[in-house]
Structure formats: C-alpha cells, structure tokens
Amino acid sequence: MAENKVDKKVKTVTKVVKFGGSSLADAAQFKKVGDIIRADKDRRFVVPSAPGKRHSGDTKVTDMLIHIYHTATEDKTKVKEELLKIEARYEEIIEGLDLKGFSLEKDFQEIEQSLMTDPDLDYTASRGEYLNGRIMAEYLDYEFIDAKDVIFFNDEGKLNTYKTEKTMAERLKKAGTAVIPGFYGMGKDGRVKTFSRGGSDITGSIVAGAVKADVYENWTDVSGFLVADPRIVKNPAGIKTITYRELRELSYMGASVLHEEAIFPVRSAGIPINIRNTNAPEDAGTWIVESTGMKPDYTITGIAGKKGFCAVLITKSLMNSEVGFGRKVLQAFEENDINFEHMPSGIDTMTIVVHEDEFLHKEQNVVSAIHRLASPDAVEIETDLALIAVVGRGMKSNRGTAGRIFSALSHARVNVRMIDQGSSELNIIIGVENADFETAVKAIYDIFVETQM
Numbered sequence: 021m022a023e024n025k026v027d028k029k030v031k032t033v034t035k036v037v038k039f040g041g042s043s044l045a046d047a048a049q050f051k052k053v054g055d056i057i058r059a060d061k062d063r064r065f066v067v068p069s070a071p072g073k074r075h076s077g078d079t080k081v082t083d084m085l086i087h088i089y090h091t092a093t094e095d096k097t098k099v100k101e102e103l104l105k106i107e108a109r110y111e112e113i114i115e116g117l118d119l120k121g122f123s124l125e126k127d128f129q130e131i132e133q134s135l136m137t138d139p140d141l142d143y144t145a146s147r148g149e150y151l152n153g154r155i156m157a158e159y160l161d162y163e164f165i166d167a168k169d170v171i172f173f174n175d176e177g178k179l180n181t182y183k184t185e186k187t188m189a190e191r192l193k194k195a196g197t198a199v200i201p202g203f204y205g206m207g208k209d210g211r212v213k214t215f216s217r218g219g220s221d222i223t224g225s226i227v228a229g230a231v232k233a234d235v236y237e238n239w240t241d242v243s244g245f246l247v248a249d250p251r252i253v254k255n256p257a258g259i260k261t262i263t264y265r266e267l268r269e270l271s272y273m274g275a276s277v278l279h280e281e282a283i284f285p286v287r288s289a290g291i292p293i294n295i296r297n298t299n300a301p302e303d304a305g306t307w308i309v310e311s312t313g314m315k316p317d318y319t320i321t322g323i324a325g326k327k328g329f330c331a332v333l334i335t336k337s338l339m340n341s342e343v344g345f346g347r348k349v350l351q352a353f354e355e356n357d358i359n360f361e362h363m364p365s366g367i368d369t370m371t372i373v374v375h376e377d378e379f380l381h382k383e384q385n386v387v388s389a390i391h392r393l394a395s396p397d398a399v400e401i402e403t404d405l406a407l408i409a410v411v412g413r414g415m416k417s418n419r420g421t422a423g424r425i426f427s428a429l430s431h432a433r434v435n436v437r438m439i440d441q442g443s444s445e446l447n448i449i450i451g452v453e454n455a456d457f458e459t460a461v462k463a464i465y466d467i468f469v470e471t472q473m
C-alpha cells in the first residue's frame with residue numbers, strides 16, 4: 021500500500037480564558053485560577069477582571085475606583101486615604117501569592133497623579149483590571165499586554181473591529197502566551213476607554229475572535245446556565261449546551277451570566293464559549309455553540325422572564341384592511357423614543373408591549389400620538405404584566421409544547437394574558453400578571469423538567 025503522504029501537522033489548540041471578579045477576589049482565588057491555567061497548556065491567553073467581592077458585604081475594586089474618581093472631583097484631600105484601601109487589596113494578593121520583588125508602587129503613583137491633576141472616569145475604573153493583569157502576568161510568567169495597545173474604539177465610541185483584530189492577532193502571535201486585562205481599550209482621543217460594566221466578557225470574546233481560538237472559556241462562580249432562575253425554582257437543572265440564538269432570547273429576558281455583547285465577536289468566528297466554575301473546575305459547565313446536533317435533555321432549553329411590562333391595546337374596526345396602520349401606531353412609539361418588546365395582533369386589535377419604566381411617564385403623549393396618526397376607535401393601557409420566555413431548539417420537533425405549557429399554567433391557576441410565538445419556533449412568550457410570575461415559571465419548569473411529560 022502506498023504510504024500516506026498527507027502532511028499530518030499537529031494543530032496547536034488555543035484556548036482563551038477569562039476570569040471574572042469573584043474568581044480573582046483574593047490570593048486564594050488567584051491560586052485556583054493559576055492551577056486551572058497550568059493544568060492545560062492550551063490556555064494561552066488570559067483575560068482577568070478586577071478583584072470582585074470576597075464575601076457578600078464586600079466591595080468590588082471597580083466600585084472602589086469609581087468612588088475614588090468622584091472623590092477626586094469633589095475633595096482631593098480624601099484621595100490618598102481611599103487609594104490606600106485599594107492598594108491594600110492588591111498588596112494582600114501579592115503577599116498571598118508570594119511574589120517576591122514584585123510591586124505595583126509605580127502604578128499606584130501614576131493613578132494618584134492622574135486623580136490629583138486630571139481625574140478621568142474611564143481611566144480610573146479600568147485600573148482594577150490593569151493591576152490585576154500585571155499581577156496575573158507575573159504569577160503565571162506570561163507576557164503582559166496592555167489592552168489599550170490592542171483594543172481600539174472609533175469616533176462613535178464603538179469597537180473598531182478591523183484595527184483591533186488585526187493589531188491583536190499580530191501582537192498575540194508574537195507573544196505566544198499573554199495576559200490581556202479585560203474591560204478597556206483605547207478611545208479615538210488616545211485615552212483609555214472602558215466597555216459597559218461587566219465588559220471583561222467582551223474583551224475575552226474579542227481576544228478569542230482575534231486569535232481564532234478553539235474555545236473561549238469564561239470562568240465564573242457558577243457551573244454554567246441553569247434552566248430557570250434559582251431564586252424561583254429550587255435547585256434547577258443545568259444547561260449542558262445552548263445555541264447562541266437561544267442564549268440571546270434568554271438573556272434578553274433577564275437570564276444573566278455573560279455580558280450581552282460578548283456573544284458577537286466569537287459568534288461571527290464560530291467559536292464556542294464554555295462557561296466554567298473556578299470553584300468547581302471539574303464541572304463541564306455550559307457550552308454555547310452556533311449549532312448542535314446534541315439533543316437537549318428536555319424539550320425546553322431554558323425559561324427566563326421579567327416583571328414590569330405594560331400592554332397598549334389598540335382597537336379599530338376594519339384595521340385588517342387598512343394599509344399602513346401598524347406603521348402609524350409604531351411611529352407614535354418611535355416619536356416618543358420608546359422601544360417596543362412584542363406586538364401580538366388580532367383582526368381589529370393590535371397590542372404593543374412595552375417596559376413600564378420607559379412608557380408610563382410618557383403614556384399620554386403616546387396615546388395622543390396614536391390618535392393623531394392612526395385614528396383608532398380606542399386605546400387601552402393594561403399594566404402589571406410579566407413576560408416569560410420559554411426557549412428551546414427542541415420545541416420545533418416536539419408536538420404539543422404549547423399545549424403542555426398552557427395546561428400547566430391552567431393547573432397552577434395562572435391566567436394567561438398574552439401569547440406570542442416567534443416564527444422560528446425557538447421561543448414562546450407568555451404574558452401573565454406580575455403576581456403570577458413565580459408560580460407560572462415554577463409550573464412550566466415542573467412540567468418540562470420534573471415530570472418530563
């Protein structure tokens with residue numbers, strides 16, 4: 021037999037690992053993180069957050085930094101005292117890790133100088149990640165790469181994707197292994213600019229996208245996503261695999277583990293995210309993937325929901341035959357700068373579901389605009405609505421999902437006030453009274469997970 025001449029190059033696997041604040045809150049947590057990274061040589065690029073809370077009454081370093089910025093703008097005599105407290109948190113970590121000869125003294129002098137002369141909110145807030153990154157690089161013996169040299173924002177304050185990816189890919193290729201602090205980059209004016217809170221998740225995703233990583237591991241303090249909110253359902257089952265689209269639906273409705281914007285850079289590169297638990301590294305966590313042939317454990321992947329919506333019900337005889345009616349109604353919301361969530365409709369009725377907080381203080385402006393633009397017969401407002409999203413790729417191939425949901429709700433004596441099923445058959449949105457919210461979530465969870473009917 022002819023010898024197989026195919027060049028079997030061994031592909032190097034690259035994992036980008038991001039650690040959240042609670043994973044890096046003190047030296048003991050840092051050690052766990054060090055063990056995790058050293059256990060797998062493919063974990064080559066590390067994105068740390070700032071130290072988070074060590075216990076429930078504690079303060080995150082980022083919050084301390086934001087506070088000190090405000091102090092600096094009001095009363096400079098108090099800056100030193102507050103800065104010493106932040107310094108003490110880092111000192112404790114450095115000592116606990118026994119990093120002899122390593123000091124952040126110069127960095128703290130720079131921070132103090134900035135606070136005393138030209139305080140800048142983004143720069144100050146970003147120092148939590150910067151300093152943690154410096155420690156992490158020293159501890160792991162990885163190269164430290166300042167995020168401000170590899171992440172760039174454009175004029176509108178949005179990520180400059182092209183420049184960031186190109187610069188980051190080149191820089192990281194040279195480094196081989198590196199620590200890149202999360203949460204910030206460089207603004208168009210050359211100053212440090214941060215993402216929104218929780219933004220280290222986005223940095224991790226950008227790094228993973230730039231180096232075309234095989235996986236983006238996001239290490240936190242829970243073993244991945246749960247089918248339902250543990251504050252409502254006791255000990256809910258975990259989600260092993262979830263698609264990006266399912267996750268979007270669930271996080272939009274309140275499920276939060278990952279920053280919403282963190283999905284995009286890896287999603288477009290087809291890189292899976294693995295949510296892992298620093299305190300239980302043996303747990304497989306949740307895989308977030310583009311698409312999967314894996315059957316979900318249950319018909320539904322997850323349930324999420326929020327209270328505090330309101331429904332604006334618009335009635336008009338022969339609405340169905342009036343071209344442009346919907347546009348005129350939506351224009352009334354647009355004119356008032358209100359985002360709408362859902363829009364179930366009947367033949368002569370149309371319902372616009374909005375957030376109460378966004379809507380109630382403008383309600384009369386909206387109602388008069390609807391009358392002016394669309395001349396309806398009546399406009400009614402109903403408040404205290406909670407929305408529940410039942411999400412799952414498995415719903416498409418299972419008959420009777422909606423039937424099961426509604427029979428469970430009826431058994432639980434929950435009145436359904438609105439139903440909206442997306443055409444993708446990926447989710448069903450149910451509106452119930454705020455007061456019925458928890459009962460409804462429990463009932464849906466029970467029917468699909470506990471009894472697995």
Ligand code: ASP
Nearest residue numbers: 069070082217218219220
């Ligand atoms: N440290 C920042 C925050 O507390 C960013 C992050 O942790 O992702 O929001």
